Amino acid sequence: MSTSTRKPFPKTGTDWPSLDATMTEMSIGDVAWRDGRAPLYVFHGSDAAYEVGRAAFMKYFSENALGGRRAFFGLKRMEDEVVEMGLDLFQAPTGAVGNMTTGGSESIFMAVKACRDWARATGKLKEPFNIVAPYSAHAAFNKAADVMDLKVRRLPTGQGYRADVDAMAAAMDDSTIMLVGSAPCFPHGVIDPIQQLSDLALAHNTWLHVDACVGGYVAPFFQRIGRDIPDYDFALPGVRSLSADLHKFGFCPKPASNLFYRYEEDRERGLFHFDEWPNGQFSTATLSGTRAGGAVAAAWAVMHHLGEDGYMAIARQLADLTDAYVAGIEAIEGLYLLAKPDLSIINFAADGVDIFTVAEGMEARGWLPGLTRNPKGMHAMLSMFHETGMEDYLADLAASVTAARGAGSSGLKAVY
Ligand SMILES: Cc1ncc(COP(=O)(O)O)c(C=O)c1O
Numbered sequence: 001m002s003t004s005t006r007k008p009f010p011k012t013g014t015d016w017p018s019l020d021a022t023m024t025e026m027s028i029g030d031v032a033w034r035d036g037r038a039p040l041y042v043f044h045g046s047d048a049a050y051e052v053g054r055a056a057f058m059k060y061f062s063e064n065a066l067g068g069r070r071a072f073f074g075l076k077r078m079e080d081e082v083v084e085m086g087l088d089l090f091q092a093p094t095g096a097v098g099n100m101t102t103g104g105s106e107s108i109f110m111a112v113k114a115c116r117d118w119a120r121a122t123g124k125l126k127e128p129f130n131i132v133a134p135y136s137a138h139a140a141f142n143k144a145a146d147v148m149d150l151k152v153r154r155l156p157t158g159q160g161y162r163a164d165v166d167a168m169a170a171a172m173d174d175s176t177i178m179l180v181g182s183a184p185c186f187p188h189g190v191i192d193p194i195q196q197l198s199d200l201a202l203a204h205n206t207w208l209h210v211d212a213c214v215g216g217y218v219a220p221f222f223q224r225i226g227r228d229i230p231d232y233d234f235a236l237p238g239v240r241s242l243s244a245d246l247h248k249f250g251f252c253p254k255p256a257s258n259l260f261y262r263y264e265e266d267r268e269r270g271l272f273h274f275d276e277w278p279n280g281q282f283s284t285a286t287l288s289g290t291r292a293g294g295a296v297a298a299a300w301a302v303m304h305h306l307g308e309d310g311y312m313a314i315a316r317q318l319a320d321l322t323d324a325y326v327a328g329i330e331a332i333e334g335l336y337l338l339a340k341p342d343l344s345i346i347n348f349a350a351d352g353v354d355i356f357t358v359a360e361g362m363e364a365r366g367w368l369p370g371l372t373r374n375p376k377g378m379h380a381m382l383s384m385f386h387e388t389g390m391e392d393y394l395a396d397l398a399a400s401v402t403a404a405r406g407a408g409s410s411g412l413k414a415v416y
Pocket of ligand 1: 102103104105106108138140182184185186211212213214245257
C-alpha cells in the first residue's frame with residue numbers, strides 16, 4: 001500500500017457513539033446474513049440461544065482462558081464441563097479427554113500434531129509421514145500438514161461423494177500415520193463411512209481422526225429425532241480423535257471448538273511444553289496462547305440453555321427446513337441435488353445450464369453464492385437464518401436458472 005493512501009493513526013480519540021455510527025456505515029454493503037443471504041460463515045439456532053451466548057460472552061469478555069488454571073477458576077470449571085458434556089454426547093469411553101480450541105482448523109492442527117508425535121514415538125513408521133483422506137476433507141488438514149512437513153494423499157470420493165474406503169486402504173503405506181473421515185464433509189454435507197474407516201484403522205493400527213467440525217454438535221440430535229444418521233463417534237472403536245465445532249452447529253459464539261482424544265496419552269502428545277525462557281513452565285493444549293474467556297463461558301451457557309431437548313427442537317426445525325429447500329430446489333427444472341444431505345448442508349448442480357451462471361444470477365439478486373468446483377455446484381449450510389428468506393431464495397433461484405438458459409458459461413471462481 002502506498003503511503004499516500006495509508007490510513008493515518010488517529011491523532012485524537014473518538015467517543016463510542018461516533019465510532020458505533022462509523023462502524024455501522026462501514027458495514028452497509030455487507031451481505032444481509034441475518035436474512036439468510038450468506039450460505040456460510042454464520043449459524044443460528046434460536047434467538048434465545050443467541051442472546052444467552054452473547055450475554056455469557058460479555059460477562060467473561062476480559063477474562064483469558066489461558067489463565068484458567070491459575071486465576072479464572074470458574075472459567076476452568078466451565079471449560080472442563082464443556083469438554084465432559086461433549087465426551088458424553090460423542091459416546092467417549094471412560095478415560096477419554098479433550099479440550100477447547102478456537103476453531104475447527106486449530107482442533108485439526110492439534111490432532112495432527114498429536115498423531116505425528118505418536119507416530120514418531122512408535123518408531124515403526126517411516127518419515128516423511130502421510131495422511132490419507134478423501135478429496136472432500138477440509139483444507140485444514142493440508143494446512144496442518146504444510147506446517148509440519150507431512151503429505152496429504154487425497155483420494156477421489158466414492159458413491160454419494162462419501163469417502164472411498166477401498167481407495168484409501170490402497171493408498172496407505174508404512175508412512176501413513178492418519179486416516180481422515182468427515183462427519184459430515186463440508187462440500188457435500190454427507191457423512192463418510194466411519195464404521196469402515198474404523199475397521200481399517202484398527203486393522204492397521206493407524207490413527208483415525210473424525211472431522212465432525214461442521215455438523216458434529218447437531219448430528220446426535222438428528223439421530224435422536226429419528227433421522228438416519230450413520231455412526232461416526234467414539235462408539236466406533238477405531239475412532240482415536242474427533243473434532244467438533246461449537247461455533248457452527250453447536251450454535252455458540254465464535255471462537256469455540258472441541259478436540260477429543262480417546263486416550264489421555266494422546267492429549268499429552270498434543271500439548272506443547274516449554275521451560276527454557278525467563279518466565280518458566282509454559283504449557284498449552286492449543287496453538288493459541290491467549291484465548292477468549294467469553295467463548296468458553298458462552299459455550300457452557302448455550303449448552304446448558306438448550307440442553308438435549310433444545311438441540312432436538314432445533315434439529316427438528318433444521319431437518320424440516322432442509323427438506324423444504326431440497327423439495328424447492330428439485331422442483332426447479334434442471335436442478336438436482338448432488339448428494340442427499342445427511343444434515344442441513346446442501347450441494348446441488350444443474351443440467352442444461354451452467355450452475356455458475358445461475359450463481360452469478362443469485363449474486364446479482366443479492367445472495368452470496370456458495371460454490372463447489374469439482375463437481376460444479378452450489379452449496380449452502382442451512383441454519384435458522386435461512387428460514388424467513390426461503391421463498392425469496394427459491395423464486396430467485398428459479399429466475400436465475402431461466403435467465404441462465406442459453407447464456408453460456410460463467411467465469412465465476414469457487415472461493416471458500
Ligand atoms: C468439515 C470441516 N472441518 C474443519 C473446518 C474448519 O473450521 P474453522 O473454520 O472453524 O477453522 C470446517 C469449516 O467449515 C469444516 O466444515
